[in-house]
Structures are given as structure tokens and as C-alpha cells.
Amino acid sequence: MKKFLAVVKREYVQRVRAKMFIVSTVLLPLVMSLFAVVPAIIVNIKTPPMRVAVVDQTGKLYGQLKEALNSDDANQESNANQQSGRRFGRFILQEVNATGQSVEQLRADLNQRLHDRQLEGYLILPPDFLQTGQVEFFNRIPGDLFSQGILRTALNRAVREQRLIEAKVDSKTRQGLFQPVSVQSVKVGDGGAERDSGGSFVLVFGVGFVMYLAILMYGQIVLGAIIEEKETRIAEILFSSVKPFTLMMGKLVGVSLVALTQLAIWGLAFSAFALFGAGVLASQGMPASIPSIPFSHYVYFALFFLLGYFIYATIYALVGSMVTTAQEGGQLAMPIILILVISFYLFLPVSRSPDSSFSFWVSMLPFSAPVAMLVRIVTQTPPVWQIALSLLIGFSTVFVIMWIASRVYRVGMLMYGKRASIPEAWRWARQA
Amino acid sequence: MRENGSGNEITIKLDRVSKSFGEFTAVKELSLTVRAGRVFGLLGPNGAGKTTTIRMIVNITAPDSGTVTLFGRKIDSELQNHIGYLPEERGLYRRMKVVDQLKFFAELKNVRGKEVEAKIDDWLARVKLSEWKNKRSMELSKGMQQKIQFITSVIHDPDLLILDEPFSGLDPINVELLKEIVLDLRRAGKTIIFSTHQMEVAEKICDDICLLNRSEKIFEGSLRDIKSSFGRNSVAIRCEGGDGVLDDPALVSKLVRHSDEAQALLAAGADAQTLLRRLIDAGAMIGKFEMVEPSLNDIFITKVTEAA
Numbered sequence: 001m002k003k004f005l006a007v008v009k010r011e012y013v014q015r016v017r018a019k020m021f022i023v024s025t026v027l028l029p030l031v032m033s034l035f036a037v038v039p040a041i042i043v044n045i046k047t048p049p050m051r052v053a054v055v056d057q058t059g060k061l062y063g064q065l066k067e068a069l070n071s072d073d074a075n076q077e078s079n080a081n082q083q084s085g086r087r088f089g090r091f092i093l094q095e096v097n098a099t100g101q102s103v104e105q106l107r108a109d110l111n112q113r114l115h116d117r118q119l120e121g122y123l124i125l126p127p128d129f130l131q132t133g134q135v136e137f138f139n140r141i142p143g144d145l146f147s148q149g150i151l152r153t154a155l156n157r158a159v160r161e162q163r164l165i166e167a168k169v170d171s172k173t174r175q176g177l178f179q180p181v182s183v184q185s186v187k188v189g190d191g192g193a194e195r196d197s198g199g200s201f202v203l204v205f206g207v208g209f210v211m212y213l214a215i216l217m218y219g220q221i222v223l224g225a226i227i228e229e230k231e232t233r234i235a236e237i238l239f240s241s242v243k244p245f246t247l248m249m250g251k252l253v254g255v256s257l258v259a260l261t262q263l264a265i266w267g268l269a270f271s272a273f274a275l276f277g278a279g280v281l282a283s284q285g286m287p288a289s290i291p292s293i294p295f296s297h298y299v300y301f302a303l304f305f306l307l308g309y310f311i312y313a314t315i316y317a318l319v320g321s322m323v324t325t326a327q328e329g330g331q332l333a334m335p336i337i338l339i340l341v342i343s344f345y346l347f348l349p350v351s352r353s354p355d356s357s358f359s360f361w362v363s364m365l366p367f368s369a370p371v372a373m374l375v376r377i378v379t380q381t382p383p384v385w386q387i388a389l390s391l392l393i394g395f396s397t398v399f400v401i402m403w404i405a406s407r408v409y410r411v412g413m414l415m416y417g418k419r420a421s422i423p424e425a426w427r428w429a430r431q432a
Numbered sequence: 433m434r435e436n437g438s439g440n441e442i443t444i445k446l447d448r449v450s451k452s453f454g455e456f457t458a459v460k461e462l463s464l465t466v467r468a469g470r471v472f473g474l475l476g477p478n479g480a481g482k483t484t485t486i487r488m489i490v491n492i493t494a495p496d497s498g499t500v501t502l503f504g505r506k507i508d509s510e511l512q513n514h515i516g517y518l519p520e521e522r523g524l525y526r527r528m529k530v531v532d533q534l535k536f537f538a539e540l541k542n543v544r545g546k547e548v549e550a551k552i553d554d555w556l557a558r559v560k561l562s563e564w565k566n567k568r569s570m571e572l573s574k575g576m577q578q579k580i581q582f583i584t585s586v587i588h589d590p591d592l593l594i595l596d597e598p599f600s601g602l603d604p605i606n607v608e609l610l611k612e613i614v615l616d617l618r619r620a621g622k623t624i625i626f627s628t629h630q631m632e633v634a635e636k637i638c639d640d641i642c643l644l645n646r647s648e649k650i651f652e653g654s655l656r657d658i659k660s661s662f663g664r665n666s667v668a669i670r671c672e673g674g675d676g677v678l679d680d681p682a683l684v685s686k687l688v689r690h691s692d693e694a695q696a697l698l699a700a701g702a703d704a705q706t707l708l709r710r711l712i713d714a715g716a717m718i719g720k721f722e723m724v725e726p727s728l729n730d731i732f733i734t735k736v737t738e739a740a
Binding site (some may be wrong): 001003006007010014228232233234235236237238239240241242243340410414 | 439453487490491492493509512513515517518519521522524525526527528532536537539541542581584585624
């Protein structure tokens, strides 16, 4: 046990002290916040408003259109467009009096103004526009699909309003007609009605995602750590002091503690950021609340996160025990990612029928259990014995894989650094 | 753990030990005894089974049959703490400081605490690397790294030290330095197993030897005994002319020419007097004609040829 701790300590201290660790720990939150901040800055760059001339041959729509474009009141139906409209698509409309001029004359005149850069575009709403809904937008910058989208939405609204007015629908009824619905998902558990499983679900997704990320990032590091003693030819010295299983377990645990350290640092940074963000939102009158989740769920999240991480990390360790260089390992590790992705997508069928026997079995299989069982827990919490069994199977698998890996590793070393094929590895594991 | 070796106490005993890997037999029915406080040479060409034998002694691999006894006990992982092992395949953690590595290797032998630091300073001074204590091992030259590796095998003050080709790749000055250290350790009562295929080196430091060839033992005993049992049937000769004589297989079974002299191993049934007479008869000018002990190398070659 003391030797095991010595291996863990060396692995942990060496890695945490390394420049790479410090740089990546600091850099990632920075890069992440850049990803969050830079688009916001870019989006907020003020562009000059779009000057659009409108020839309203219907004689009824100009006012409606102007209102639709400039309305700040929350029209939920096109909320997103409205909000970005305030940033991007600021329009300056000017009505062009069409009386007494032919369309050709008007167009020639407006084209001239376009050419002289007095306008960015113009609309000619034909007299039968309310019936046909056909209109042409002439403009200098046809690539600005975003502004055109806003304009289209506004025209839509204007036309719809006008049609309703003509159908003699009063304004109160009109507002009532467009009142959107609101759907609230309510989970019905054993204890009667409970509010909100959406929050838990988002959290499961988050846990799954972090697990996925941790495996992608640290799987390779586990693999490299296992190979380290082969590449530096220290293995034989070590094996005269410590059992291969102890060495490999020590290395796995050491690297994993590094991973947890880094994730914890990031987690704290993220929480601080989120709290700050929530504060900002609250100050703008948009209270953000932490979803209410039973405490037991947090425990399950932690346990299954660890299980998921270790199951896959041990597979990387097994690969590391078979190969002699990190490059070979990288190739052999590809299928692992595939299994990981597949097991991740299983959350779809499981969330649809968490009680089916299919869901039961995938939540028992070690490779799919972490995600599947978490989905079951937040949707329709299975009996505790099932959760315990799933954990037991999972963590036993971790030990069995590590045991096989350590045997393969030892025989591989005795064979003078030969790379093992899978049948060979199996034979080695049995005979060693 | 052991008394200063009287020469009769037994540190290691192998009893009819065999080990094979698939079809290949690495060690076959090997029995040997290593006495305490002596330098035991495990000798043989590459692939003779030396490393496999050592691995069974340090409990890295288990024999298929036979028993290995250390300090009177069957080998187990606790006993590993009393063994220092410097394998032929050896290295260091590249990015780790020298002092941290040595501490780590000591910890793996369950030796930790303050006295380790003092021991590290001691050993670094002994191999003249004190100023490298806080450098990463990747900054050290190959020879320096080898000396650090040597320290990793002795830092926990083992009763049994096993060195597999410890001097390969070292310059003569460092070979001399390590050789002195090994002899010092023997004087301090440690048992040392020294494995090499370089007979000249073994000849200078071993008390007892075991010759292995193709997985089998062909000789075991003290170096003195084997040399005297061979008698002085080797002649160092420096002469001019008389060429054909030395090439006569009836007289000389093996001839090694050095830059200015030759060493002739007498053929069975031939004697030195005859050889000298024949040389003089052939008109050779003799500068030197001296009976010498056979070299370990000669003995080895003779033994292997006999066995074949």
C-alpha cells in the first residue's frame, strides 16, 4: 500500500508541477471565456443603419411596416429576430410618394439614389401585395441575408396585421390571437407531482459532456503514462520493487487525481463565472435560478462520473500495456472513442423509455452504464439495488481490466518490448 | 539483515529451476548456490539465460518448476526490499530531478524519511555527481545517468545486490570507480551477483562464478578452483619467425594474436617444452615464453566446446 501511494504521489506531483499542466489549466478557461466574449463583442459592433426607401402602392402598409420594424415591445413570436434586429437590422425607412409616377420612372430614380449611395435598398409594394404577397427588394448588398430576414419578418407582420384589420378584427382580439402558449414539463414520481426534471436532465447532459471531455483529454495521458516506463526502460527496475498491478493502479489513480484537480479548478472558475453572469442577469431583471435537484442525485452524478471516467481510462491503460510507443497506442485507441460516442447516444432511447428492459440492460453494461443509469435516475429513478448493482459491475470491470493490463504489461516487458496482438495479449494475461 | 559473510552462509539457492517461454527454454534445470559476502559471477554469452535467472531471483517472473530460496526463505515480495537490482534494460524518468528519482526508488523499497536525503548526498558524492543533484536526468550525459541508475540499486542498502552488465557503455575511469564501489560493498558484507558476458571484467572482481550456455549450467565454483583445475596450459609468446609451428593443431588448440605477442592455448596432450623446442628448431627468435593461467575467456570457450 505504501508503494502504491509512492507511485500515486510521484505521478501526481510530477504532472501537476509540469509547465504543461499549469499552462493548460490557465489557458482553457481563458480560451473558453474568449469564445464567450469575442462573439458578444463582435455582435455589438455598431453598424450604420440600413436606409431603405419604400414605395407603398397599397397605401396602407408603410405605417405597419415601420411599426413592425421598430417595435421594441416583446413580440414573442419573433423574439430572436426582434432582439438581434435592434443590434443589426436598424433600418431607416423613408416613404416615397408614388403618385403620378410610373413604376419605371420611380425605379430609375431610386436606382440612381442607390448608385449615389444615398440608399442601401428599396421596396416596391405592388397594389395587389396584400393578396399576392409578392414583393421585390432591390438592394446593393444582396449578401446581407440577416437584414433581409428581418425585413421579411417585419413585412410578414405588417401584412398580417393589415389583413386582420381588413377582416375587421379589433386590436385586442389580435393581441389575444398571438398570445403564445407556455409548456411546463412536470415529472410525476412516486411522491406525487414534482416540479421540473428539465434541470436534472440538463445536468445529466452536462455530466455526460464533462465525462466525455475528461476521457478524451486524459485517456491519452493515461496511455502515455503507462507507456512511460517502457519508453524510458524503467519498468524492470520497478518490477523488482513493486507488483505490476500496484504500479499500473498507482499510475491510473495518479493521473486521474491530476484530471480531477484540473477539472475542479475549471469547475470553480466556471462557477465563479456563472455566479457573476447570474448576478449580471439578475441586475438586468432576469433572475437565473439553480435548478432544484435532490441531493442524492448529486451523489449519483459524482459516482457515475467517476465510473464512466475510470471504465474508459482503464481501456486506455490496457492499450498502453499492449503497445510500445504512444503512436501505436493512438491508433489502437480509436475504437474506444467510437464505443464512447455510441454509449453517449444511448441516452436518447433510454430517456424515452427509462423502464424498458433495454434501458435496464444498457444501464448494467459497464460501457454504457454511466450515461444510461444517470438518465434513468433523473427520469424515473430505478430501485437502489439496480443503481448499486450497476456501480458494482462497473467498478469490478475496472479492476478486472487493470488486472489483465498489468499481466499483459509484465509479459510484454519480459518479451523485450514486443508489441502484443490481441490474441497474444489474451494468452499473456492467462499464462503470466 | 545478514552477518558479515563468513563465506559459508548461503544467500541464494536455486534448486532445479526451469523457465520457458512458449517453445523456447530460457533456463533448464538450473541449480546454484550463492554464498554470502561474495561476488558471484553469472557468466555466459548473450541469450544463455542469465537475465531470466536473475528475474526469477528478484521475483519478477516465477519459475515453471524448481524453487528459489533467498536468505533461507522462499522468495516473496517482502524480500524484494532487501534486494538491489540494476537490470541491463534500465533508464530514468527523463523529466524528474535526480534527487526526486532517488527518493522515489528508495520509497519503492519502503525506505523513506530524513536519512534517505543524507544517503543520497553520500552516494552522489561517492560517484562525483553532487552538483547534479537538482538537475533533471535528461540533462545528464549517458555515463552520468548510468551512475545514477547504479545508485538506485543501492540507495536502500540492500543485502543482496544484483548487477546485470553494470559497466556496459562506461568509460574506463568510471568502470574503475564502480568496480571499487562494488568491492567496497563486498567488504561491507553484501552479497553481489554480477552478470556479464565480458569475461575480462568478471575475472577481476568475481570470487565465484557460474558459467551458463544455452540455458544450461556448464560450470559452477570458485574462480581459484576453476583456474587451478585447468592448470597452466596457456603460453604467452613473443617471437619472430617459426610461423608454421603455432598453427599446428597438434600443439596449439587456440591462438590469439595481440599487437606484439600471441597467446597459445596448448592442445590436449601437448606440453610447453615440446612447443618451445619446435619453435627453436624452426629458427624462431624468442623474446618471451611464459606459462600463464588460462583466461576465463579461454576456460569458457574450452568448456563450451567440451559440452557441445
